[in-house]
Amino acid sequence: MKTKTTVGLLTVIVLAFAFTLPAFAGDEEKTSSGSATVGNAAPTVTNPMLHNVAGTSDLNNTALTVNTEYHVNCTITDSNSLMDILNITWYVFDGSSTTYASSDANATHYTFKYLNSTDTWSEVGPGPSNAHIVTGSCSQPGTKTGTSGTYHLAFKLALTANYTTVTTQWKVNITVYDAAAASGNVQTVMFAVNAYYLLSLTDTTHAWTGLAAGDTNKTLTTPVDGSLDMTVTSNNNFNLQCKGSGDLTSSESNTIPIGNVLIHKDTLASSINMTVTYANCPGNTGLSKSESTATTVTLWLSVPSGTPSGTYTYTLSIQAVAS
Amino acid sequence: MVCLVLSVFEFGLVPTVKAQSWLTGWGYRKSHVINYASGAGTLYQVKITCYYGSGTDSGGSVYLNSHSRTDFGDVRFTDNDGTTLLDCWMENYTASNNAVFWVEVADDLSTVDATIYVYYGKSDATTTSNGDNTFRLFDHFDDGSLNTAKWDAGGVGTIAESGTVLTITSGNTVNDHKYVTSDLIYATGVAVEVFSKTTYTAQGSAWEGMAKTKGAESNVDFTLAFYYHASYTPFLYNSGNGSNYDFFQTALAKDTSYRRSSCKRSGTTDKLIIEGAAERTGLYPTSVNRYVTMDCYTLVDGAPAQILIDWVAVRKYVDPEPAHGAWGSEETGDTAPPTYSLPATPYNETRAGYAARFDCLWNDNTNVTTSYFCTNNTGVWSNSSVTMVWVNTTAAWANYTITLNSTVGVVVAYLWNCSDAVPNWNTTMPMQTVTTTYYASLTINTSSHTFSLNPGDNNITVTEGSISLTITSNANFNVQAYGADLVSGSYSIPVGNLLMSQSSLASAVNMTVSYQNIPGLTNQASGSNLSKSFVLWLSCPLGTRALTYSYTLHVRVVIAS
Numbered sequence: 001m002k003t004k005t006t007v008g009l010l011t012v013i014v015l016a017f018a019f020t021l022p023a024f025a026g027d028e029e030k031t032s033s034g035s036a037t038v039g040n041a042a043p044t045v046t047n048p049m050l051h052n053v054a055g056t057s058d059l060n061n062t063a064l065t066v067n068t069e070y071h072v073n074c075t076i077t078d079s080n081s082l083m084d085i086l087n088i089t090w091y092v093f094d095g096s097s098t099t100y101a102s103s104d105a106n107a108t109h110y111t112f113k114y115l116n117s118t119d120t121w122s123e124v125g126p127g128p129s130n131a132h133i134v135t136g137s138c139s140q141p142g143t144k145t146g147t148s149g150t151y152h153l154a155f156k157l158a159l160t161a162n163y164t165t166v167t168t169q170w171k172v173n174i175t176v177y178d179a180a181a182a183s184g185n186v187q188t189v190m191f192a193v194n195a196y197y198l199l200s201l202t203d204t205t206h207a208w209t210g211l212a213a214g215d216t217n218k219t220l221t222t223p224v225d226g227s228l229d230m231t232v233t234s235n236n237n238f239n240l241q242c243k244g245s246g247d248l249t250s251s252e253s254n255t256i257p258i259g260n261v262l263i264h265k266d267t268l269a270s271s272i273n274m275t276v277t278y279a280n281c282p283g284n285t286g287l288s289k290s291e292s293t294a295t296t297v298t299l300w301l302s303v304p305s306g307t308p309s310g311t312y313t314y315t316l317s318i319q320a321v322a323s
Numbered sequence: 324m325v326c327l328v329l330s331v332f333e334f335g336l337v338p339t340v341k342a343q344s345w346l347t348g349w350g351y352r353k354s355h356v357i358n359y360a361s362g363a364g365t366l367y368q369v370k371i372t373c374y375y376g377s378g379t380d381s382g383g384s385v386y387l388n389s390h391s392r393t394d395f396g397d398v399r400f401t402d403n404d405g406t407t408l409l410d411c412w413m414e415n416y417t418a419s420n421n422a423v424f425w426v427e428v429a430d431d432l433s434t435v436d437a438t439i440y441v442y443y444g445k446s447d448a449t450t451t452s453n454g455d456n457t458f459r460l461f462d463h464f465d466d467g468s469l470n471t472a473k474w475d476a477g478g479v480g481t482i483a484e485s486g487t488v489l490t491i492t493s494g495n496t497v498n499d500h501k502y503v504t505s506d507l508i509y510a511t512g513v514a515v516e517v518f519s520k521t522t523y524t525a526q527g528s529a530w531e532g533m534a535k536t537k538g539a540e541s542n543v544d545f546t547l548a549f550y551y552h553a554s555y556t557p558f559l560y561n562s563g564n565g566s567n568y569d570f571f572q573t574a575l576a577k578d579t580s581y582r583r584s585s586c587k588r589s590g591t592t593d594k595l596i597i598e599g600a601a602e603r604t605g606l607y608p609t610s611v612n613r614y615v616t617m618d619c620y621t622l623v624d625g626a627p628a629q630i631l632i633d634w635v636a637v638r639k640y641v642d643p644e645p646a647h648g649a650w651g652s653e654e655t656g657d658t659a660p661p662t663y664s665l666p667a668t669p670y671n672e673t674r675a676g677y678a679a680r681f682d683c684l685w686n687d688n689t690n691v692t693t694s695y696f697c698t699n700n701t702g703v704w705s706n707s708s709v710t711m712v713w714v715n716t717t718a719a720w721a722n723y724t725i726t727l728n729s730t731v732g733v734v735v736a737y738l739w740n741c742s743d744a745v746p747n748w749n750t751t752m753p754m755q756t757v758t759t760t761y762y763a764s765l766t767i768n769t770s771s772h773t774f775s776l777n778p779g780d781n782n783i784t785v786t787e788g789s790i791s792l793t794i795t796s797n798a799n800f801n802v803q804a805y806g807a808d809l810v811s812g813s814y815s816i817p818v819g820n821l822l823m824s825q826s827s828l829a830s831a832v833n834m835t836v837s838y839q840n841i842p843g844l845t846n847q848a849s850g851s852n853l854s855k856s857f858v859l860w861l862s863c864p865l866g867t868r869a870l871t872y873s874y875t876l877h878v879r880v881v882i883a884s
Contacts, residue, residue: 028764028765028879028880029765029877029878029879030765030767030877030878030879031767031875032767032769032770032771032772032790032875033770033771033772033873033874033875033876034771034772034773034774034785034809034859034874034875034876035771035773035774035871035873036773036774036775036776036809036816036861036863036872036873037773037774037776037870037871037872038776038777038816038867038868038869038870038871038872039776039777039778039869040869041777041778041869079777079778079779079866079867080778080866080867080868080869081778081865081866081867081868083868084868084869145866146866147778147865147866178869179869
C-alpha cells in the first residue's frame, strides 16, 4: 500500500485580457489608373443674321450696297466647348456664278476667316489687305468655356460686286471647323446688290473757238483732241447719257440752239442732236461693268448764220445708267 | 509504506554535461564514505535516511537542508566519480521530513572504503527508485498477479495480488498450508527485508523468512523474523538448522499493523528482527542454502491464517555490515537561473488571427534546458513548452508560435519562463503585451479602367463593367475609394462626376478627393481572397474637350467600425 504525494509548481498569473482601439496599420491601399475618352462633337452654326452696322435691321433677302459695312452674325455651338473651335469661315458669294468654294473675286466671291487660336479675323480674299473686312467691328465671345457663342463678321462688298436685284443671288456660307476637323455650316443668308456707277470726267471743260456764223459741225478746240475723256466704275453694264443745260447763250442773250450740238462717242455721222434731257450717247451704250471703263464723248457744234459774235456758254451733263 | 513521487511537470530535455564530477542539473550534493566490511564485495545495499531539514549528518542519516524536493524525488546517489548513478530504492518517505533509501554501492567494499555522493536540489526531478535494480530479489506486488519468474506458490489456500499487496490465505481445513516461495534458493550472505502484516492474530499461524525447502512445515527448517501463532501472544522468531530450532517469543505483541522485519543470514549467523522488538541472534543457524518463504497455516477448521505482504527485498548481507563513515559538507552546484533578453522585435506578427512567432534569448552560466511560453492569447492563461534553438551551450533562443487572437485590438499578454538543468527557474519576466492589429490585403484586378463618352452624357458605366477586387481581411471591413479630377492637360472633368457603388446607381455616391465608403461594400465579412467589385459611372459635362482624361482611383480596405 503506498501513499502518493504530489508536489508541483503552479504559477498563477492573473492578467487582464484587454481591448484597445483597433489598429489600422494593416490598411491596404491600391490604385487603378482611370481614363475617360471624351468624343468629339461636331460644331454647328445656327441663327445666321445679316445686319446693318447698327445691328438694328434684318437685311436678309434685301439689297446691299457696295462698299458699305454689314454684319453677319451667327451662333456657333460645340459640345466640346468653343475652345474646341479651330476656325470659322464666311463665304460671301454670288450664287449665280460661283459656289462657296470658288475663287475670290471682287465681283463674285469673298472669304473671311476667324482663327480661334489667335482670335484674329482676316480676309482670305479677294483683298488686298483686309480691304473688305472691318476687323475692328468683328467680334467673338469673350469666353470660350461655354458651348455656344455669337460671332460677328463685319464686311464690305467691293464696288464691283455683282449687281443684282435678285435678293437670293448673293449668299453667305458659314462653315465652322473644330480641332478634330469636324465641321458644320449654314447657307441661309442671302441678299441682292444695288447697282453702282462711278463716272470720273477727265476733261471738265470744253470749248469751241474761232467759230464763225455759218460754221457747221465744228469739233472742240478744247480739249485739243476734240473729245471729252472719262472713266466709269460700275457693277453693272451701263449706257452713258448726255444732256445740255439749255441753248448756248451769250452775255448779250444771243443764243445758239442746243440742238446744234451733236454728240457721239467719236463718229459724227452717227451723232445725234443734244437735248436738254438725257439721251444715250451713241457709241457709249451697253458698256460693260468694270473697275474702270474709259470712254470718250465727242461734240460737234454748228453756228447758224447771223449769229452775233460773242461767247456762248452752256453746261453739259453726263451720266451712266444701267444699260 | 512506500511513497512514490509524481511531479506535475515532466521536462523533456535532458541536460548535457554541465561540469565534470557533477551530476548535471542538480544543485547540491554531499559525499559519504561507506566503510569497508569483510566479504561485503560489490553491489552491497546500504540504507541511508535522508532528512529534508537541517541537522548534523552522521551514520546513515543525512540532512538535505531543505534543498531537496519535499517528496525526495530528486535524491540521487552516484559513485565516487560524482556522475555514475547508483541503483537505489526508496523504501518510504514522509513529505518534507525524511525518506529511507537503499543504495546499491557499486564499489568493492570488502577491503576498501567507498565514497558515494547523494545529490539533491532539482525541482523538476522525479524519483528513479527501482527495487528490482537495487536488490537481488524484489517485489512490490504491484503488477496484479504473482510474478512466477520470482515466486512459486503451493499448498492449500489462496493468494491474491492487488494494489501493492500480496495476500496469502490458508485453506479452511486444519493443516491447510499455503505458501509462496522464491524460485531461487539463496546461500548465506543475504537478508530478507519484508513489510507485512497479518489479518488474524488469533487463528492459524503464519510466517515469513527463509526455508530449507518449498512447502516446509517443520520449525527446524526455518529462519524467521516475522512469525505468529494462534497459541502465542507475541510475535515469534525462529532459527532452525534442520535438526534443532530456536523458538523465541519476542516482546512484541501480535497485532494487525504492518511490520518491518529482517531475516539476516551470514555464514552461520542468523539475526532476526521485527519492528518494535529487539534483534535476536538465532541459536541454530546453518550455512545451508534456503528459499525466501511466506506461509499461512490453518490450525483449526474454519479459521485460516492470512498475511499481507507489501514488499519483499533480498539484499546482500555480511556481519558485520559495512558501516557508515563520514559525510562531506554540502556542495553547491548551479543556483543561478537563466537570464533573458528580449529581442528588439520579440514577435514577428501582430495581425489578428495570424501565426506569430515569439522569441526570447536565454543565457545561463551552464546551460538552458526548458522554457515555457505563457500567454492569455485565447483568453485563458496557458503554459506551453517551447523548442529551444541553441546558440551555444549556454545560450538558446526560445521560439514559440501561436495564432494570435482573431479579434483586432486585443492586447495579448505573454511572458517567458526558463530554467537551466538544475533547474533554476527564471520567472521574473514582467508581463509583455502585443496588440493584435488589423490586416488587409487588396488586389485591384482591374488595374486600369476606362470610360468612353461624349459631352453631355450622363452616368456612363465604366467600360470594364466594374472594378474587380480581391481582398483578404482579418476583420469585417469597408472598401473605400477616392479619386481626383480627370485631367487632360489644362482641361478636366470634376471628380464629382464620378459615381461609385457596388452595383446600384441609385445608391451611388459622388466620388471625392478623400476616402469614403463605397455603398454596398461596407461591413463586409472577413475572409481570405474575397472577390469584390464595384461600379463606376461618369458623367461628362457639356463643353468638355474631346480629349482623353486620366486620373488615379485609390481604393483601400479598412476595418469596419
